[in-house]
Amino acid sequence: MTFSIIGRCAETGQLGIAISSSSIAVGARCPWVRAGVGAVASQNITLPALGPQVLDALERGQLPPAALDQVLTANGWSDYRQVTVIDSHGRVALFSGKQALGVHNAVAGEQCAAAGNLLASQQVIQAMVDAFEQAGGHLADRLLAAMHAAVAAGGEAGPIHSAALKIAGELTWPLVDLRVDWAEHDPIGQLDGLWQAYRPQMNDYVTRALDPTRAPSYGVAGDE
Template structure:
C-alpha cells in the first residue's frame, strides 16, 4: 500500500524522503529524517517508532545503518510485518522487507538512494524509481519527486494512491521542506509536486525569517510589516 524513496545529495549533504500510499496521511507516520544523521522510511504494517529509534541509534550510538536497523527491529518485535529503508549522512544504506510484506513488494539500493514498496503493480516499479533518481538533475527534492513520477509511470501500486509526502533536511535541526497531501481522490503525487513548485521560490525566505528576523521579507499579510 506504500512506495517510497530516500536519498542523499552528495553536494549539499541534504537527506530526504518522498513517499505515497493508498492510506490516508502517509506523511504523518512513515517518513523520518534528521539533519546530519540520516533518513528512514518505515512502511507496510507501519510502526512509526522505528524511525526515531533508528535515527537515535545512528546519532548517539554511532551504529552503521544495517546494525541500527537490525537492533530497532529486534527490540520491537513483529519484524516480519515491517518494511524499512535507511540512509545515513555518509550515504550508507540498509533495507529490510519482512516475510509478511504485503502483495508484490521490492526494495532496491541505488547510488545515494534506496527505494521500497509493497502492494505494487510490478516489482519493476521500484527499479524505475532508483533509475529516475540517479539520472535526474537539480535539487534533491526534484530528484525524489522524479522518482515518484517514474513509479507511477511504471504502474505504481496495485490500487489507487491517496496521500503523499516530501521531507528534506539540510543544515538546520528542522526540515527545510516538509510538504504533505494527506488525502486526494486522485494524483496526490501531482498535487505534492505542485506544492513543491509553489514552495520552492519561498524556501530561502522562510529560512531567513527563522535565522535573522531583521532581514525577513514581508509577504503583505495583515500584521506582517
C-alpha cells in the same frame, strides 16, 4: 499500499524522503529525517517508533544495517515491517519482512534506496532508483522524479491518496516538509505543485527564523 524513496545529495549533504500511500496522511507516520544523521522510511504495517529509534542509533555511530537490525529486533513483529535507511554518508540498509503486503520490493542505488508494497510489479521500485540516479537539480526534484517514474511504471496495485516530501538540511528542523494528506486524484502531482510553490520561498523562511529583522514580507495580513 506504499512506495517511497530515500536519498542523499552528495553536493549539499541534504537528506530526504518522498513517499505515497493508499492510506490517509502517510506523511504523519512514515518519513523520518534528521539533519547530519540520516533518513528512514518505515512502511507496510507501520510502526512510527522505528524511524526515530533508527536515527538515534545512527547518531550514536552505528552503521545502517546494524542500526536497523537492532531496532527491528527490539520492537518485534519485524515480519510485518518494511524499512529503508540512509545515513549522512549515503550508506543504506533495506528490510522487507515476510508479511510484506502483496508484490513488494526494495532496491539500493547510488545515494538512495527505494521500497514498496502492494505494487503493480516489482519493476516499479527499480524505476524509482533509476530515475533518482539520472535526475539532476535539487534533492526534492530528484525524489519527485522517482515518484513520477513509479507512477509511470504502474505504481501501486490500487489508487493512492496521500503523499509527502521531507528534506533535512543543516538545521534542526526540516528544510522541506510538504504533505498531501488526502486526494482523490494524483496526490503526487499535487505534492509536486506544492514543491514548485514552496521552492522560491524556501530559503526566505530560513532567513525569517534565524534573523527576524531580515524577514521578507509576502503580503499576508499582519506580515509587514
